[in-house]
Amino acid sequence: MHSVEADYKVKLEVFEGPLDLLLYLIKKEEVDIYDIPIERITNQYMEYLSLMKLLNLEVAGEFLVMAATLMYIKSRMLLPADQQVTDAEGEEGEDPRWELIRQLVEYKKFKDAALQLGRREEEQSHLFPRQVGDLGFDSQPDQPLAEVGIFDLINAFNQVLKKASEREDFREIYEERFTVSDKIEEILYTLRDRLEMVFSELFENAGSRAEVVVTFLALLELIRLKRLRVQQVEAFGEINVTKVV
Amino acid sequence: MTIELKQIIEALLFSAERPLSLKEIRQIIAEATDEENPSTVEGFRNVREAQIAIALEEIKVEFDTQLCSFQLVEIAGGWRLMSRPEYAPWLKKLLDEARPHRLSQPALETLSIVALRQPISRADVAGIRGVEVDGVIRSLLERDLITITGRSDAPGKPLLYGTTQRFLEHFGLRNLDDMPKATELRAQAAALKTAEAKAATPVSENEGQAPTTPQPN
Numbered sequence: 001m002h003s004v005e006a007d008y009k010v011k012l013e014v015f016e017g018p019l020d021l022l023l024y025l026i027k028k029e030e031v032d033i034y035d036i037p038i039e040r041i042t043n044q045y046m047e048y049l050s051l052m053k054l055l056n057l058e059v060a061g062e063f064l065v066m067a068a069t070l071m072y073i074k075s076r077m078l079l080p081a082d083q084q085v086t087d088a089e090g091e092e093g094e095d096p097r098w099e100l101i102r103q104l105v106e107y108k109k110f111k112d113a114a115l116q117l118g119r120r121e122e123e124q125s126h127l128f129p130r131q132v133g134d135l136g137f138d139s140q141p142d143q144p145l146a147e148v149g150i151f152d153l154i155n156a157f158n159q160v161l162k163k164a165s166e167r168e169d170f171r172e173i174y175e176e177r178f179t180v181s182d183k184i185e186e187i188l189y190t191l192r193d194r195l196e197m198v199f200s201e202l203f204e205n206a207g208s209r210a211e212v213v214v215t216f217l218a219l220l221e222l223i224r225l226k227r228l229r230v231q232q233v234e235a236f237g238e239i240n241v242t243k244v245v
Numbered sequence: 246m247t248i249e250l251k252q253i254i255e256a257l258l259f260s261a262e263r264p265l266s267l268k269e270i271r272q273i274i275a276e277a278t279d280e281e282n283p284s285t286v287e288g289f290r291n292v293r294e295a296q297i298a299i300a301l302e303e304i305k306v307e308f309d310t311q312l313c314s315f316q317l318v319e320i321a322g323g324w325r326l327m328s329r330p331e332y333a334p335w336l337k338k339l340l341d342e343a344r345p346h347r348l349s350q351p352a353l354e355t356l357s358i359v360a361l362r363q364p365i366s367r368a369d370v371a372g373i374r375g376v377e378v379d380g381v382i383r384s385l386l387e388r389d390l391i392t393i394t395g396r397s398d399a400p401g402k403p404l405l406y407g408t409t410q411r412f413l414e415h416f417g418l419r420n421l422d423d424m425p426k427a428t429e430l431r432a433q434a435a436a437l438k439t440a441e442a443k444a445a446t447p448v449s450e451n452e453g454q455a456p457t458t459p460q461p462n
Binding site: 020126127 | 262315326328329330373374375376415418
């Protein structure tokens with residue numbers, strides 16, 4: 001038997017989830033994870049839960065679900081082998097603890113992996129790459145490009161529009177509906193795994209003047225929202241559309 | 246002065262702000278041009294990755310034996326110059342504010358699961374951890390340590406997550422095989438899938454062992 005004081009200290013530890021708590025109890029009781037004394041562990045678990053309530057700690061739903069699972073396993077363990085319930089999945093004859101044990105063992109391995117990963121993070125925090133600019137999470141490489149003004153944009157837009165008009169002459173006319181928000185989605189989707197695209201690429205698949213106009217409005221909106229920015233290397237050169245990260 | 250392959254690579258690493266892979270280094274050397282002195286640049290055009298690998302190894306040994314304050318490190322699928330840990334106290338002072346905060350235990354657990362089981366849905370991560378993970382996933386996404394990799398075919402088409410290049414860099418991992426417990430935890434997932442396919446059968450109560458023979462129905 002352990003002292004009241006030890007118990008008190010133990011129980012005040014805050015566990016992130018029910019699996020955490022169970023692993024802790026298994027360790028504290030020095031029992032075999034593959035042969036959990038379900039009654040003992042269940043009792044301790046319940047004790048811990050009531051203590052949490054007593055201290056007005058918020059008991060997350062997951063803890064209650066686990067309590068129910070433990071009770072269920074406990075009740076099944078009490079039945080003699082030949083009277084075991086067979087559930088729908090035909091787990092006939094299976095140790096009722098098995099699913100929980102499997103879950104605990106797997107979680108424990110990930111916890112160990114996380115611990116080692118934490119050590120690697122610690123080690124890595126002593127190494128510094130040569131480029132200062134790359135240290136932070138939100139650092140950006142220097143942009144040698146000049147920001148593009150609204151007139152450059154309109155100029156580029158005008159060119160695209162002219163091209164679209166020429167193209168349109170040879171196309172069948174059919175009704176299309178594009179909304180600015182659709183186009184915003186589309187542009188963001190195109191840029192989902194790259195950082196930039198050239199301006200003209202935005203309009204490559206535009207089939208009509210209307211679509212070109214809507215696409216352009218979407219671009220303006222994204223610039224206003226600071227999701228995208230537009231830059232060019234030289235005056236009147238190709239305009240790059242870059243994601244703001 | 247004659248230029249050696251080793252020196253070119255050293256110059257690339259010196260100026261790079263990210264890890265350079267063998268492939269990238271080869272490509273850069275193959276595509277570089279010099280109008281004034283074309284013959285020198287062209288002389289290295291056909292360099293092979295194996296030669297680059299040897300040169301990198303030589304550079305690494307050189308830095309190590311010369312007791313440089315920096316070293317050549319294999320990280321995130323490439324090579325990068327990094328300071329040696331002994332100099333951390335001064336560098337930390339120099340760069341204090343730029344360092345990201347250390348990750349929490351829940352974040353580390355979630356990252357381990359995503360790293361070894363990717364692509365994986367939120368629900369599956371939560372299933373392994375036994376707690377809800379929405380908040381952790383969101384902050385890992387914000388820190389660019391994980392990313393959305395697609396959608397699952399499962400009901401509701403949940404989003405799937407995977408780890409990023411930044412993740413490897415942050416932890417100094419060469420690749421995902423470099424993850425702690427990589428082989429074991431991946432193999433376990435594969436074994437579990439096979440077991441599920443064969444319909445759930447009891448498994449011997451022994452760590453890491455394959456399921457016992459299915460019981461006759």
